Amino acid sequence: MKKATTVLALSVALSAFVNQTACVSIPEEGAQPVLGTRVGDWRDEVIYQVLVDRFANGTVNNDFQVRPGALARYQGGDWLGMVEHLDYIESLGVTTLWISPVVKNVETDADVDGYHGYWAQDLTKTNPHFGELADLRQLVAEAHKRKLKVVLDIVTNHMGQAFFYDMNLNGKADIYIGGTGSTSKVERVSEFDPDWDPRGVQAATSLGNAGRAPLIFIQDPSINRVPPQPGILGRLEGYHGFGRILNYDDDQQRLLGDFPGGLKDVNTESPEVREAMVDAYARWVELTDLDGFRIDTVKHVEYEFWEMFAPAVRKRLAALGKKNFLMFGEAFDGNDKLLGSYTQKNRLDSVFYFSQHFQVYRDVYQYANDAEQKGTKQIADLWGERPKNYAAEPQENGVGIPPTKALVNFIDNHDVARFLFFARGNEQEKKASLRNALSLLMTEEGIPCLYYGTEQDFAGGNDPANREVLWDTEFKTTGDTFLHFSKLARIRKSYAALRRGDQSVIFSTTSTKDEPDAGMFAFERTGGDAGNAYALVVANSNGKKEGVTEAGGKAMATSLTAGIVLVDVMDPQKPTFTVGADKTIKVSVPPQSTRILVPQEQVVP
């Protein structure tokens, strides 16, 4: 008996030693957060745009149907991967993460996956490819611990390809090709994505028109192509049903048409839809303590929606202690006036500054080293339009900054080819122009936004080639562009003038060739919410020659008093420039470079 007792006791002790009897629990970071306001002034932030599927793979257990190397398919990135690489993000110097949509998507369509997140199927559930709710909470909580903020990408304009138009009334989705190619034109008609029809997509038989085509929800659970959720989004009255946009300049099509690819346009005029959208997306903030929304395709939704949606979200979140919640919209359009319209009263806090993307980062910086390059006067002209096109007053209960001063600046993003892809010149010249563009991005007024991978010199072409996998870089932090950007981030953080100072252009030119001022551009940042802090940014966008801020024999005039010594805080040698007696200054800048000049007494050690 003694032996038996001893053996048993040993067994119990051994089991107790090795077992893990701690009951399962949700990790603290995965628990319901307490909402709070984490941003004082959004201009102090530097946004880093991340396509979650492409950033880092934290667990292989959600790598369902990944196809490494096929960029139109899932690659395996997830929220846990982001958590594991917050050090990288911090070392880059960005302060806010903009993450791609989190909701459950249609898995795949026409052999392309919904890895980007813009094919929503259920606005109440997480995309399991990226993780579960606890994982998302962990990401936000860990980011907040490091003073990083998190902005969520949302879509209200459309859902994934949820239904088809039964144009031939046979009850199934067809794709047909008709015509002979000789006596008639060969045409392809898809019931998934038919062309715009102002009457609503029509049905037709061999005898002619048969009235409006029925909309039929697709039932294919194998790819999660099932009726959307929640509520009215799972009913046909939740959609417009006019077919695919053909002409973006036609306001009716732009607002009511399906987004190309068969993404079904939501009936955002419906009060029930509007309530559903407010509820669905405010809920994600309540669940995870997010700090802002980047809103997709805003130009495809009527103004009245935004005038309801934005105030309702602000009010609901403010009641829970979440203020200064940033909402900025994306309108893929170079029309500055159109962009500005979404910032008018009761609408959004800001927009993605797409007009600048085209007129500045493309025409001036990307086309440097090329005859197509535009003079920097184009920058001055565009910026000069801001007071007219954008709201000058902050939104009520918004972020407290007028949209004119809070535009989200970007060089490139997931919808356009990367800067380096279309940049002109040899490899060295391209990278020099990219770094120079980054200097402007980090010194101009507004909120800078960096697309992931730019810091690693990614050079992908159009979608999906511009959505490379970041982990292939092994998250190196020693590249020239990475170091350049992180230095800019440190300087921006150190000098309030670069973040909050008012902006005024004091030098621009139409010259782009061999003229002394070719490619030169300068603007002051001072006053406003920066008080007496001052910075003068002088850029040379010319890739071939040194430039100087002098035109017609006259040096650049400043708002400074004579004798002030300015120090270039970007240059390791810290060269100085002194304001002349006539308040002018002549600054020379090497090709494709930018000087950030700060009064000597304001230089931070």
Place this chain on the structure above:
Amino acid sequence: MLIRWSVARLLHRSLFFVAPLVATSLVSFGAVAQAPPAPASAPPPNAPVPTDDSRVTPLEPRGAQGSQVAPAAAKPPPVDDSRVRPVDSAGSQGASTGNSITSPAPSPYLPAPSSGHEGHFEFGSYGRVWAATDLQGRLGRGSNIVAFGPRVVDEGSYAELELRREDTWSEKTKGRVVATLALFPPFFHFNGNSMNAIGVRNLYAQGSYEKINLWAGSRMYRGDDIYLLNWWPLDNQNTVGGGAFGSFDSKAGKTILAVHMGQQRLDNPYQFQQVPVVAPFGFGTVNVTKLDRPRMVETLKITQLFKNGPQARFFADDDQGFKVSLYGEAHQISSGVFQDPLTQRDRDLPSDTGFMIGSQLTYFTGKRDTHAHLFLRHARGIAAYDPLESPTTFTIDRSTAGASDTRIAFSGNIEQGPFAVAWGGYVRFFRDASTDTSTTQKYDEGAVVARPSFFFNDHFGMSIEGSYQQRRLQVIDPNTDGPLTAQVGRFAVMPFFSPSGRGTFKRPQIRLLYALTARDSGAKRLYAAEDIVAQRGVDHYLGIGAEWWFNSSSYP
């Protein structure tokens, strides 16, 4: 269970040191049960799917047959006086009578026996068949939410047919060849399909020389079970391999040592993959084996039986006794290369190892199957996963390092006069190897069940059963914001007819069964919203069924 029956029964027959406990090896008719067949289309190793024990949980469906396939715990057969064996032969083999054919006459189909040779064939079976309704127009359906829930309702139909050859060449040398076929539902009369799923559960040969027994083949290989949970909580191997066991008398009683080594290579992409390549001659393709990494399993079990004997007296009653077992397993799986069918790219799979240690303490009275078991067990790495299942979640490098499975289980049975009570229960802590914050593959679970029975006479009786089970997953419950906790309670009434006599484990038994199962909102959430069970708080089950066992090699 083994001890429950084997020891209790055989000792009750005064066959003192019969080695029922040789247990691990021979004895488990019921071995069938916990070893469901590998899923026909197992998920790829990277798929975010189920776990080690997709046996029951509705989160983890197992192919077409679902949890109903889970074969049953076969139980020790009733004592059959005619099957009593010589001392020391139990657990190996002996010259059985009963159904046996002794001293067969010369046959044109058999070689003439040599002098002293005796051989015969035996037939044995375990089985159960149920017909049931949910009283709402559908079939009665299982509702367990834990891996090893009560068998009532969930066990479904299942049967084994065993054909066995027994030979004795001398007092020292004996042999046995065992073939056991398992029949999986649905059966012909139910679905009209004459093609039945059949599995080979035993196919091995065993020989003994005095007290040493050697065997090799494909075999269920396990120890005592918890009948009410249809579960072998300590050791339950289903491999192709071989082993040895022997029993040795000592002052303390009897010591039994059993070792085994076996392998498995499940037909799924975690272990096995064939890919087509261009044929070396002519046209077309031939398949080559790309991934081939069987799991190797080695086991060691030491059992000490404490009973009154010629040299020692432990108890006032000679029928009483204790059994203590220590058990260990080692698992290895080699590295390999898997070709991703989506990309045709090769993916390295690392090697994996694991171990399991466990123990068992059993007390038995030797009278009317009265006994009590306590089991403890801890497994790590690949050993945390049932050998007939593949892990489906991994570390970032796709290994199972760090996975663990800890179990504490108990069971027992008491019979007094017209009353009997059987009980069982367990708690289990399973953790997969991943670092995932939220996963269904980290969970705690447990179940308790008790089945009191009253015998109106020697053949008719009534059982009632109450049970409770809970599973707690590391997944957020949106209602509570804590871990998703699912609970199921069940009450069942089971009048029965037992033609072989009175006793919890007398078989055959023909039964009526009514069971009421209640599930909470957490349990409903384990099912797809479209599943009717997700919409029901209460299930009914009204059925008629039978269970039998007799003359299996698993029950010496």
